[in-house]
Amino acid sequence: MADTFRRLIEPLDEKRHARDRFSCGVESLDAYLRSRARQDRQKWTAAIFVLAEGPTIIGYYTLSSYSIHPGDLPDDLARRLPRYPHLPATLIGRLAVDTNYRKQGFGEQLLLDALKRAFDNTSEIGSVAVVVEAENANAIAFYRSYGFLQFPGNPDKLFLPMRTIRDLFAKSLYEQARSQPKPGQQHALHFTVVQRIVNI
Numbered sequence: 001m002a003d004t005f006r007r008l009i010e011p012l013d014e015k016r017h018a019r020d021r022f023s024c025g026v027e028s029l030d031a032y033l034r035s036r037a038r039q040d041r042q043k044w045t046a047a048i049f050v051l052a053e054g055p056t057i058i059g060y061y062t063l064s065s066y067s068i069h070p071g072d073l074p075d076d077l078a079r080r081l082p083r084y085p086h087l088p089a090t091l092i093g094r095l096a097v098d099t100n101y102r103k104q105g106f107g108e109q110l111l112l113d114a115l116k117r118a119f120d121n122t123s124e125i126g127s128v129a130v131v132v133e134a135e136n137a138n139a140i141a142f143y144r145s146y147g148f149l150q151f152p153g154n155p156d157k158l159f160l161p162m163r164t165i166r167d168l169f170a171k172s173l174y175e176q177a178r179s180q181p182k183p184g185q186q187h188a189l190h191f192t193v194v195q196r197i198v199n200i
């Protein structure tokens with residue numbers, strides 16, 4: 001874990017980052033980097049962030065604005081939110097780690113970075129939750145392990161309320177993890193996220 005937090009996550013730069021070499025085992029996520037990421041960036045349909053070592057992309061994620069229909073949320077959460085026809089949210093459209101770098105904490109680092117960025121932006125653009133679209137059962141399991149909840153009626157789509165994300169970072173565990181990574185720390189983060197969800 002120690003090295004994990006020293007690597008920088010930065011916007012994709014097609015001139016520096018070798019998109020062709022990225023391989024995460026899900027062809028659509030590899031192809032996205034090769035052939036669609038540049039256009040998405042240029043047309044502002046998604047912001048793309050990479051965790052890279054020199055030109056090598058270890059992993060990436062995308063962020064976009066999103067809209068939730070309150071009727072798609074669980075009743076107890078919808079009741080706590082204003083009764084607007086659509087609620088603003090932030091979408092992690094894609095998140096992937098190259099197969100050569102799996103199970104070293106990079107997926108977690110990317111996810112936490114995306115959550116932090118989404119939360120930080122709420123002071124400028126409203127967002128009630130972070131939504132993810134899971135490509136497969138593995139992705140669902142990954143997000144659920146961080147406390148994401150499945151939309152009733154659409155298990156491939158999951159969300160984490162912004163309030164939970166605020167609580168996660170308010171506990172400062174993220175900053176501690178960045179500065180003094182210790183074995184077991186990521187479990188504290190998992191636990192915190194899950195605990196906050198349960199307490200909502």
Ligand SMILES: CC(C)(COP(=O)(O)OP(=O)(O)OC[C@H]1O[C@@H](n2cnc3c(N)ncnc32)[C@H](O)[C@@H]1OP(=O)(O)O)[C@@H](O)C(=O)NCCC(=O)NCCS
Nearest residue numbers: 095096097102103104105106107108135138139141142145
């Ligand atoms: C899902 C993915 C991003 C995880 O990346 P990773 O770098 O291997 O994950 P990490 O090493 O950061 O794992 C951190 C924690 O996530 C959880 N996790 C990771 N993969 C998981 C899985 N398939 N199922 C359940 N939990 C998982 C574990 O709790 C792990 O903690 P642990 O060390 O206690 O086991 C990666 O497997 C991937 O890119 N898969 C293909 C693309 C994909 O499915 N993307 C999902 C969004 S579309």
